[in-house]
Amino acid sequence: MPLHPPGLDGPPPAAGVSSRLSERHGKIVARTLPVPFTSTVHGRISLRAARAATVLAALAALLPWSPVVPSAAAQGADPSAFPSRPVRMVVPYVPGGLPDTLGRIVAQRLGDAFRRPVLVDNRPGAGGIIGTELVARALPDGYTLLVADLGQTAITPAMTPKLPYDIRRDFTPVSLLGTSPFFLAVNAGTGVSTLKEFVAFARGRGGNASYGSSGVGSPHHLAMEMLRLRVGIDLVHVPYKGSGQSTPALVAGEVPALFTVLPTVAAHVKAGTVRLLGVASPARSAQAPDVPTFAELGVKDFVLLPSVSVLAPAGTPGPVVERLAAEMARAVRHPDSLQKLAAMGIDPVGSTPAEYAKQLRADIDLFVQAVRAAGVKAE
Numbered sequence: 001m002p003l004h005p006p007g008l009d010g011p012p013p014a015a016g017v018s019s020r021l022s023e024r025h026g027k028i029v030a031r032t033l034p035v036p037f038t039s040t041v042h043g044r045i046s047l048r049a050a051r052a053a054t055v056l057a058a059l060a061a062l063l064p065w066s067p068v069v070p071s072a073a074a075q076g077a078d079p080s081a082f083p084s085r086p087v088r089m090v091v092p093y094v095p096g097g098l099p100d101t102l103g104r105i106v107a108q109r110l111g112d113a114f115r116r117p118v119l120v121d122n123r124p125g126a127g128g129i130i131g132t133e134l135v136a137r138a139l140p141d142g143y144t145l146l147v148a149d150l151g152q153t154a155i156t157p158a159m160t161p162k163l164p165y166d167i168r169r170d171f172t173p174v175s176l177l178g179t180s181p182f183f184l185a186v187n188a189g190t191g192v193s194t195l196k197e198f199v200a201f202a203r204g205r206g207g208n209a210s211y212g213s214s215g216v217g218s219p220h221h222l223a224m225e226m227l228r229l230r231v232g233i234d235l236v237h238v239p240y241k242g243s244g245q246s247t248p249a250l251v252a253g254e255v256p257a258l259f260t261v262l263p264t265v266a267a268h269v270k271a272g273t274v275r276l277l278g279v280a281s282p283a284r285s286a287q288a289p290d291v292p293t294f295a296e297l298g299v300k301d302f303v304l305l306p307s308v309s310v311l312a313p314a315g316t317p318g319p320v321v322e323r324l325a326a327e328m329a330r331a332v333r334h335p336d337s338l339q340k341l342a343a344m345g346i347d348p349v350g351s352t353p354a355e356y357a358k359q360l361r362a363d364i365d366l367f368v369q370a371v372r373a374a375g376v377k378a379e
Helices: 047-062 098-114 126-136 150-159 195-203 219-231 243-252 266-271 318-332 335-344 353-374
Strands: 017-024 027-034 087-091 118-122 144-149 171-179 183-187 210-213 236-239 257-260 274-279 307-313
Touching (some): 098 118, 098 318, 126 144, 144 150, 171 318, 171 353, 183 195, 210 219, 210 243, 243 257, 243 266, 266 274, 307 353
Parallel strands (some): 087 144
16 A cells, blocks of 8 residues: 555655555554665665665654645646646536636636646536535645636535635635626516615515525525615515526516526516616626616615636645736637627636635625525525
């Protein structure tokens, strides 16, 4: 059995020492086996060095087991040579979603820039936790990255206190790739055309007015809960299994309102069956410039932007992170990328690591408050 367990990357045992592990009473014990020694002239080492290595191995056996953290050079993370092999971008969801689609757009551009393969690796499971943990435990060398949305970076940590990783401690922010403005949409049959009218509509129904979402704990759910508290109305939450169900429910009048990204309702807005009352972004969206921000409507500090971002394992060398971020910024602003992002309702960002770190802290704080206010817990 090798000294380093499978999956644990690190340097090989010291030269001149061949080791194996055995289990005694549940403890791992290192055994040192003699191997031939040679002179330094012909690649051999001295007997004194061999004895020193043996003593170190014996001392290590007396200490509690802890993974060896290899140097940047041992990890292959020499910034000047990065990347020297394929880069893997882990998406913790099944193919086809927003993180996967945007991740593939960026991966293609990164591959062209690096002249190395950049692979998208879908690792779904446990609501994205499995893929996220995989990256948290990966070597911090820049070759394994996480493509995440708000669900993984802010909502899941806020709803699930006992995660196998800490989003603040175990990750290094690389870049916020893009955001998708959130709009408050209502069924035109309600007769509501403004936020003020929507508030009056809800109050006139004595707390029985409903709203739809893409599921409990989704950004759509939490956005409405935050707005409800800000404007002082009572609403009944009707969760659906994704926007593929909630959008038709809005159009059919099963629910009078919901939060959504524009592409899912654009055709219905054009047809006049759905109206957009406000956008939860700092400025009006280029996608729908006639729709006012909530700040313009009197709801201050109500900004919620679903996003897709990239993070690396904590400890990834700064120059590698900066190189990745710079190329990602170029990737999302490439003319071909801009066209694809517009079709998906995504505004390109391509932030610096420092800018994304600041936004990530704000997102986490926001959703901790939102989850607490909504009384939502992980199921």
